[in-house]
Amino acid sequence: MYFAVISIFPEMFTAIRDFGITARACNEGKVTIECINPRDYTADNYRRIDERPYGGGPGMVMMAEPLAKAIDDARSRAQAYGCRIDAAHCPVVYLSPQGRQLDEGGVLAMSKYEGMILLCGRYEGIDERLLSQYVDTEISIGDYVLTGGELPAMVVMDSVIRRLPEVMGDAQSAEQDSFVDGLLDCPHYTKPHVFADMPVPEVLMSGHHANIAKWRFTQQVQRTKARRPDLWQAFRPSAEQAAWLKKMPKDNDA
Numbered sequence: 001m002y003f004a005v006i007s008i009f010p011e012m013f014t015a016i017r018d019f020g021i022t023a024r025a026c027n028e029g030k031v032t033i034e035c036i037n038p039r040d041y042t043a044d045n046y047r048r049i050d051e052r053p054y055g056g057g058p059g060m061v062m063m064a065e066p067l068a069k070a071i072d073d074a075r076s077r078a079q080a081y082g083c084r085i086d087a088a089h090c091p092v093v094y095l096s097p098q099g100r101q102l103d104e105g106g107v108l109a110m111s112k113y114e115g116m117i118l119l120c121g122r123y124e125g126i127d128e129r130l131l132s133q134y135v136d137t138e139i140s141i142g143d144y145v146l147t148g149g150e151l152p153a154m155v156v157m158d159s160v161i162r163r164l165p166e167v168m169g170d171a172q173s174a175e176q177d178s179f180v181d182g183l184l185d186c187p188h189y190t191k192p193h194v195f196a197d198m199p200v201p202e203v204l205m206s207g208h209h210a211n212i213a214k215w216r217f218t219q220q221v222q223r224t225k226a227r228r229p230d231l232w233q234a235f236r237p238s239a240e241q242a243a244w245l246k247k248m249p250k251d252n253d254a
């Protein structure tokens with residue numbers, strides 16, 4: 001999968017290109033992340049990419065032209081990579097608090113794209129004419145304002161890359177993540193067997209895989225009910241999960 005990020009701070013993206021699963025996916029050629037700096041598309045000696053806002057007010061606004069040229073270049077790079085560069089296969093995505101809130105369903109949908117061009121703003125934002133002309137969809141990672149779109153862009157790329165079939169090594173581990181089956185994750189334990197006088201729950205030491213699976217599901221149900229009643233309301237159990245729920249002691253229905 002191809003990602004182009006348009007940002008005046010390309011060095012920030014070492015955070016996902018140089019570490020962990022996302023770095024491995026890049027090194028194995030399963031993912032390409034190209035950083036495109038709008039400053040490289042300016043015509044003046046000062047490499048201006050921002051200007052004072054029309055109508056007055058504080059701060060600066062990012063100018064349309066350098067971003068337009070950067071997006072055009074990103075599209076031709078995506079095409080060279082093999083992407084069809086329409087909105088259905090390789091959308092231009094603007095990260096902003098005005099966007100559609102990112103959730104696991106949206107992540108799964110984005111993991112089907114051939115590529116994505118992620119537009120990262122700074123200052124007070126980007127000239128509206130660039131957004132209306134070039135942006136296919138806006139995404140928000142939450143109802144809060146950040147100094148730039150780079151961290152949201154990395155959140156989007158991280159969550160999408162880990163859902164790519166060719167990247168999910170042990171598919172099970174991704175399946176058991178919070179939200180993937182609509183429930184929060186269960187607790188996890190590893191060595192040592194006793195920590196701070198607390199032993200690991202016996203069932204996990206039993207080697208009885210069916211009991212372990214049931215215990216983990218029960219933990220997910222209890223946690224989801226306690227911490228995210230909204231998720232519990234929306235939860236649609238599989239046939240197997242519905243059977244297990246029926247057998248759960250009443251207190252689990254608290």
Ligand SMILES: NC(=O)c1ccc(N[C@@H]2CC[C@@H](O)C2)nc1
Binds near residue numbers: 142145
């Ligand atoms: N919640 C979010 O996903 C989010 C995205 C971007 C952002 N800030 C940038 C800086 C200027 C403008 O481009 C928007 N803040 C919050």
